[in-house]
Amino acid sequence: MKRILVQCGQDQIEVAVMENDRLVEYDSEFRGAEHLAGNMYIGRVVNVLQGMQAAFLDIGLEKNAFLYIDDILPAHLEKHPKQKPLITELVTVGQALLVQVVKEPVGSKGARVTTHYSIPGRWGVYMPRADYVGVSRKIENEAERERLKQAAERQLQPGEGFIARTAAEGISESMITADLDELRRRWQIVEVQSSQQGVVPRKVYTDFGLLPRWIRDVFRDDVGELLVNDKDAHDTIVSLIRQVSPELCGRVRHIPIQTGTLFDRFQANTQLENGFKRKIWLDNGGYVVVDHTEALTVFDVNTGRYTGSIDMEQTAKDTNLLAAKEISRLLRLRDIGGLIIIDFIDMNAAVHRQQVLDTLESEAKRDRTKTVIEGWTRLGLVEMTRKKVRDGKDKITMTRCEVCEGSGWVWNK
Missing domain, CATH: 2.40.50.140 (Nucleic acid-binding proteins)
Incomplete structure (x- = not known):
């Protein structure tokens, strides 16, 4: 089951997404702060x-x-x-x-x-000057893709563009129309404010804050429940959901916490701390090492304590398949973007290498962020990219060591 946890503290709001009790996404925002992307x-x-x-x-x-x-x-x-x-x-x-x-x-x-402006909504992304209609690649049914495309085209004015999001699959044309009308209204406000005389530079549009953005982008039919520890935040969330998907309001619950935190109750804090370590242990005793550079992120897969029971090829395949799933989870959890290199354990069989790629691609479909898997290089590494919008969560949750400056080594005195 997919569960969303919203933990409101005095200075910070945190959101965690759990899939079958495993932490897969995390975000936070300090009160009074804001994300810049979309502004x-x-x-x-x-x-x-x-x-x-x-x-x-x-x-x-x-x-x-x-x-x-x-x-x-x-x-x-x-x-x-x-x-x-x-x-x-x-x-x-x-x-x-x-x-x-x-x-x-x-x-x-x-x-x-x-200057290629876009405003995301519940069901699609409005592009006021794009003159283009698209459909999310994650919607694979060709008949549904064509239906959504035609529905958007009928509602657009000359010069406007629209991309139907994955969540739009199966929704009615009237819902697309309502979404588009709201996005068009927001753009008109931007046009008015940008045409007025005023100081330069200045902000003329602010994208949604943390809670509205997560309700817009994540809260869907596949979410079993949303739990929040704060009554005011609960009322705000219900109000937001009632505007777009009133049938989902019953899945939002206020959970008063007397001792500890909401994250503690569902082991989200422990999983969050473990998920940001340099060495991540796999269920079979293998492990993954994560290293960051300015240019890329590297994952190194090792058998660790796992010795297998058949031969080295099978041991490598089993560990690599587990690692592929775990790396996909870590990409979402840490919000890692840019160039990514994975050094899996060497395998001789082409069918095993393909199984590892298939697993990565299957897991990437769960990711809301665009991911491109390029495949195996001649050196036996897997190369992939993930769209980078903001600094990864590593920078939010951790501080660089003042002694070793993040190298992991300290000079001998």
Whole structure:
């Protein structure tokens, strides 16, 4: 069963998703703070670099935002490099520009922004200037894909775009219409605010906060129950659900906690702590080591205490299959993005290597974040990518050691 836990503290709100009592997703937000991805700003161009085909904008954050040429070009020119103009022909220093954050600041890098605006809703993503209709790849039934596409096309105005989300499978056209009308109304507010005179830079649109975003993106028919420890948060959640899926209101329960926390009751805290360790043990005695670099994340699979009972090939296959499932869970839990390399235990049989890839691909279908599995490299590694929107949860839950600076080693004195 899928269960969502919402734990409200004095300074922080935390959300955990449990699947069959296993922690698979986690998010948190300090009260008064906000995520930046999805927000829109009127920014000021402060630098244009022709050699990089990019510009930097002051949008009011600590670091200037990065705007690449493909994030400002019309879609039909993005795929034709020879037809691309120079970035200096599109923007100039001092120009005010409406942009949307698509990737939050990470490390020393500022936010990445775009002029390809999009506003996500319950059933789809509205793109006011895209002139494109799409359907989530996770909806595999061709008849249903075509039905959703035609339903959206009938409701769109010239120049508008819409992508039906996975959750839209099976819903009526009237529900798509209602969702689209609400998203269009929000965009109209953005247009009005961005056209008005005011200080630059300034924010003109704020994406949903933690609880509304999770209700919009995660709370579906497949969720058996949502438990929350705070009565006010419970009432807020019920109010949000009543607007979009009133039939699901009965699955929300307020659980007063006298001692400990809601997370403690369902062992979420223990699983959260174990899930962020460098060495993750598998059920059969094998283990996975996780290492992060600036460029990529590496998973190293080892047999550990597991010796098997047949031969080394079978031992490797069994451990790798368990590791593939666990790595997929860790990607979601830690919200790891970017380039990912997995060093599985060597296997000689091609059929076993394919089984490991099939397991990764099957588990990736559970992931709400876009994941691309490239397959085995010539060196016997698995290469994959996962869309990176914000810094992984490692940065939220952990602090770099002041002694070894995260290397795991301390100089001998």
